[in-house]
Amino acid sequence: MTLTRRSFLAGTLLAGGSLWAASSLWRPSAAAESRQLKIPELIDARDKSQSVVLKAQIGKTSFFPGRESVTLGYNGSYLGPTLRVHRGDDVEMVVTNALGEDTTVHWHGLLIPGELDGGPHQTIRSGSTWRPVLPIRQPAATLWYHSHIHGRTGEQVYAGLAGLLIVSDDDERALGLPSEYGVDDLPLILQDRQFENGTLVLPQGMMSVMHGRRGDTLMVNGTVNPTARVPRGLVRLRLVNGSNAREYDLAFADDRPFHWIASEGGLLDKPVELRTLRLAPGERAEILADFSDGRPATLETGPDGNLPMMMGMMTAAANLGRIGRETVVRFEPQGKPALESKVPDRLHAYERLDEVKAVRRRRFVMNMGMGGMMRGGPSMGGMMRGGMGMLGINGRTFDMGRVDEQVRLGDIEVWEVSGDMMAHPFHIHGVHFEVLSRNGSAPGIRDQGLRDTVVAQGPVELLVKFTQTAMASPFMYHCHILEHEDNGMMGQFSVS
Numbered sequence: 276m277t278l279t280r281r282s283f284l285a286g287t288l289l290a291g292g293s294l295w296a297a298s299s300l301w302r303p304s305a306a307a308e309s310r311q312l313k314i315p316e317l318i319d320a321r322d323k324s325q326s327v328v329l330k331a332q333i334g335k336t337s338f339f340p341g342r343e344s345v346t347l348g349y350n351g352s353y354l355g356p357t358l359r360v361h362r363g364d365d366v367e368m369v370v371t372n373a374l375g376e377d378t379t380v381h382w383h384g385l386l387i388p389g390e391l392d393g394g395p396h397q398t399i400r401s402g403s404t405w406r407p408v409l410p411i412r413q414p415a416a417t418l419w420y421h422s423h424i425h426g427r428t429g430e431q432v433y434a435g436l437a438g439l440l441i442v443s444d445d446d447e448r449a450l451g452l453p454s455e456y457g458v459d460d461l462p463l464i465l466q467d468r469q470f471e472n473g474t475l476v477l478p479q480g481m482m483s484v485m486h487g488r489r490g491d492t493l494m495v496n497g498t499v500n501p502t503a504r505v506p507r508g509l510v511r512l513r514l515v516n517g518s519n520a521r522e523y524d525l526a527f528a529d530d531r532p533f534h535w536i537a538s539e540g541g542l543l544d545k546p547v548e549l550r551t552l553r554l555a556p557g558e559r560a561e562i563l564a565d566f567s568d569g570r571p572a573t574l575e576t577g578p579d580g581n582l583p584m585m586m587g588m589m590t591a592a593a594n595l596g597r598i599g600r601e602t603v604v605r606f607e608p609q610g611k612p613a614l615e616s617k618v619p620d621r622l623h624a625y626e627r628l629d630e631v632k633a634v635r636r637r638r639f640v641m642n643m644g645m646g647g648m649m650r651g652g653p654s655m656g657g658m659m660r661g662g663m664g665m666l667g668i669n670g671r672t673f674d675m676g677r678v679d680e681q682v683r684l685g686d687i688e689v690w691e692v693s694g695d696m697m698a699h700p701f702h703i704h705g706v707h708f709e710v711l712s713r714n715g716s717a718p719g720i721r722d723q724g725l726r727d728t729v730v731a732q733g734p735v736e737l738l739v740k741f742t743q744t745a746m747a748s749p750f751m752y753h754c755h756i757l758e759h760e761d762n763g764m765m766g767q768f769s770v771s
């Protein structure tokens with residue numbers, strides 16, 4: 276029984292999977308070989324006189340030698356180029372859709388008006404081109420872009436429609452942080468995918484809706500089992516959790532400390548020394564890792580623990596073989612030791628939001644359990660119609676035609692967010708927020724900084740500032756487990 280809507284792509288990907296699985300030159304040992312980490316091409320909007328050309332297309336990718344998978348990418352077969360834009364510029368994006376099905380491109384984390392946001396309302400029809408001009412007015416940060424097509428975001432991102440978006444500014448450049456792209460400033464897009472005999476397959480069915488699509492193979496920038504050559508010194512890692520559902524619990528195998536320097540919204544006041552870092556879907560973190568001792572280092576993650584309770588137990592039983600830590604990426608320091616590798620004492624004071632100025636409070640409960648269904652009649656109907664719709668927010672499943680909340684431009688509000696059955700990464704479009712409290716206590720160390728995505732299970736209070744208009748086109752708020760989002764755990768708000 277398949278409960279997920281099937282698209283052209285899903286058909287292709289599945290057909291691709293069985294086709295290739297039928298020929299059996301596959302050596303399982305290929306899975307164990309380490310490969311050099313791919314670094315996506317950099318498009319700097321300054322060099323390209325500020326017009327950035329992206330083409331969403333179908334391609335074939337060899338994740339394992341001799342095995343081809345049907346995938347999607349921007350300007351290539353899987354993922355997209357890294358786009359670097361500069362504060363103060365207006366950057367024209369020229370996005371052509373050559374997929375053979377509709378898509379959108381959402382600039383996750385950019386503070387721009389609703390009609391430029393690339394959410395589900397800015398559909399780029401198959402064969403057409405979208406040309407938004409994006410005003411870049413926010414501080415330096417690591418953002419990303421990805422498909423946000425209504426109901427099929429999970430599928431399109433899984434197949435490869437995502438990329439990194441870097442905002443740079445003068446304050447950040449003045450700090451002298453490592454910033455040579457691909458050398459000491461590395462993008463690391465973390466994803467898990469499911470393979471059969473070396474070919475990518477798309478998980479389908481009820482479990483993949485409840486859990487979100489997950490896989491037994493980790494990749495970074497589309498490279499399975501990657502090794503990165505790095506200089507012997509400080510290296511900046513821009514970590515993006517680009518998985519559909521999986522959370523990472525990152526640490527170096529030798530337990531070396533590293534410095535966390537930027538949250539989703541940009542630089543922190545000062546570096547924070549950590550040894551572990553949790554990263555939920557949609558979240559980003561910049562860290563400085565010190566490789567000046569010249570010793571190889573391995574970044575690892577713990578077992579994937581964030582699953583709805585009952586199903587989590589079933590999955591854990593099925594996965595007993597892979598409990599323990601897994602390699603995310605190996606680093607091999609090369610060359611002479613750097614003359615200097617000092618972490619700066621201070622970074623950049625970000626704009627603090629004032630709690631006293633909050634004008635109202637709204638509550639959002641992300642539900643996947645019966646409670647939410649019972650309260651929200653409409654989601655019950657949705658479930659009967661298509662097997663969807665038991666997921667929702669405040670008991671209501673997403674409806675493109677319904678604006679759930681109306682916010683006034685310039686206001687600061689408190690949004691109290693919680694979730695049932697598991698931790699859900701809550702994301703709000705077009706805003707920055709700060710975490711005010713978590714589970715009734717002071718925020719944790721990883722809650723600091725400006726953000727656009729935050730994990731919630733017990734109640735988290737967010738102080739949100741609305742600086743962007745969304746009138747003709749509302750903004751979204753949703754769980755960033757993409758299958759939860761696709762199946763109704765999303766709402767929309769206008770700002771005017």
Ligand code: C2O
Nearest residue numbers: 381383557702751
């Ligand atoms: Cu990263 Cu609404 O998305």
Ligand code: CU
Nearest residue numbers: 382383384704
């Ligand atoms: Cu977003």
Ligand code: CU
Nearest residue numbers: 699754756759
């Ligand atoms: Cu969720």
